[in-house]
Amino acid sequence: MDTSNTPELSALADTAGLGLGTVVAGLRTSREVTHKIRHRGEIRELPSREAMQEVLKKLMAALFPTHYGHTVLSDETIDYFVGSQLNAALSVLGEQVRRGLYFGVDEPEDDEQLRARATVITREFAHQLPDIRDVLVSDIQAAYHGDPAASSVSEILLCYPGTTAIIYHRLAHALHRLGAPLLARLVADIAHSGTGIDIHPAAQIAGSFFIDHGTGVVIGETTIIGRNVRLYQQVTLGAKRFPTGPDGALVKGIPRHPIVEDDVVIYAGATVLGRITIGQGSVIGGNVWLTHDVPAGSNISQAEMLSDCTR
Template identity: 40%
Template sequence: MNGEFKLVIGRAVREIAQYYSSEESFAIKKGKHLPNRGAIIGVIKDLRRVMFPGYFGSENITDTAPEYFIGNTLTEVYVTLKKQIETALIYQNTDQISEEEISERAMEICKKFFGRLAEIQQMLLKDVQAGFDGDPAAKSKEEIIFSYPGLFAIFVYRIAHELYLMDVPFIPRIMTEYAHSRTGIDINSGATIGEYFFIDHGTGVVIGETTCIGNHVKLYQGVTLGALSTRSGQQLAGVKRHPTIQDNVTIYSGSTILGGETVIGEECVIAGGAFITSSVPPRTKVTVKKPELNFKGPSQEDVWE
């Protein structure tokens, strides 16, 4: 390394180090740690094995007692998840709550969470049924469970949503962003989603934090359920800013529906490419004006020799 390049490196070091000391985001709170992303992804994978036994692991529950497999796996999940929840709560702690109290709170969160797992599994089985009923290309429910990115994103959302409701910091977002990175489907853990939910194809779907979705709703790729404007930033935290989609609605690809006061009534069909910022009455078909195609004869440059 020549002297000139050493000077360049030295200047870069000083400038970056200056940001370390002045920028709050770079300063992890002293003596605290953020949750371990790898451990949280491991929790997702283990819970997936429990919810859909035999699909994502080597276990064969027909050869062994299912209670043993479930109990052993959930025990491992509990140990990991409780530790990560404690880590998140300690990092977020601004009220000087003792670590003993935080540990008790983490235990209570885990108690409620594990108490909900059987109901989450039933919801997921209904989502599988919705996928099978709604996709003529599906050859079996097994194919949907094993292969469909939409179901994976929904599975992660339903797990993360329970922790979101219990005000667990960091972890729900880590979970849903993991699914986002895997599938291209971005479901905020705060959204409320009913039964028999199906996302077909999926890539590019965005569902915002305060979205409310009813039962038997089907979305196609590229659908955005978003906020009308986010220029106010943190001033809108906690305000309903995403739409409500009622029961039995189908929204085709590329549609955008925005605004916290926007309600799409039950049994509506929204055509692909629609842009909606106001409510739609029940049993309405929203269409987009077809583009006009102007056919012209080939120019001289287009004629093949």
């Protein structure tokens, strides 16, 4: 048989001397016997990263049509455009929610139950979009008023990675609260990959939030952030330690990340760890390592932290 004109067969012929049968068999043994890690031991459809990227693109177009959709829309066409984007996004989202739910339930549910729950979650998510947009507008305004280099709201929407990250986070947080945690984490990772900003979808962030520059910002799962907070690049709001249970396994879900109250500014490179509170109106300087509560109105600098360490 001549395989020279068939790329797939040619590839097989070229690798025939490599003993791939043995490799395939070894991988099957690892996958099915020695290191089987499938959820409940079953093969299931996973949520699709590519599908969710398209969903996010359409949701952003529905939220801000002329910035992320079509640049030329009229009063007669804009609602039709928004409706078409939502219809396309939500029909795909419902299926992705269904797939993700399988990996989050304690007790197995059949596909009909999962599909019904996914429909409810998707519908409730859709009805939250107007409120999500309202909060996002406050974030955009905070960026415009907080950055002297910002020339317009359009520049912020089109060019600021912190704005992209918070749009994705608000969508992911809604999914997380509605009971779709795996899909929410996937949205968060898509945002992280595109912006360099890592926000856990469970983090609670109030309105008028601004991340300036943004690269390297990390916000942990149980973080609580008040209104009108500004972070700069390389800020970490993380956990100080990870408690373990009697069996030695990590205790999950306990509050372990900071509480940042209203009107706080945290400058570049600061690391804030543990369940501590940064009081309202405080300013945390660049490269500060902070592991204790800070009263309202504090101004913490690196020099002050070094002084505390030498006392």
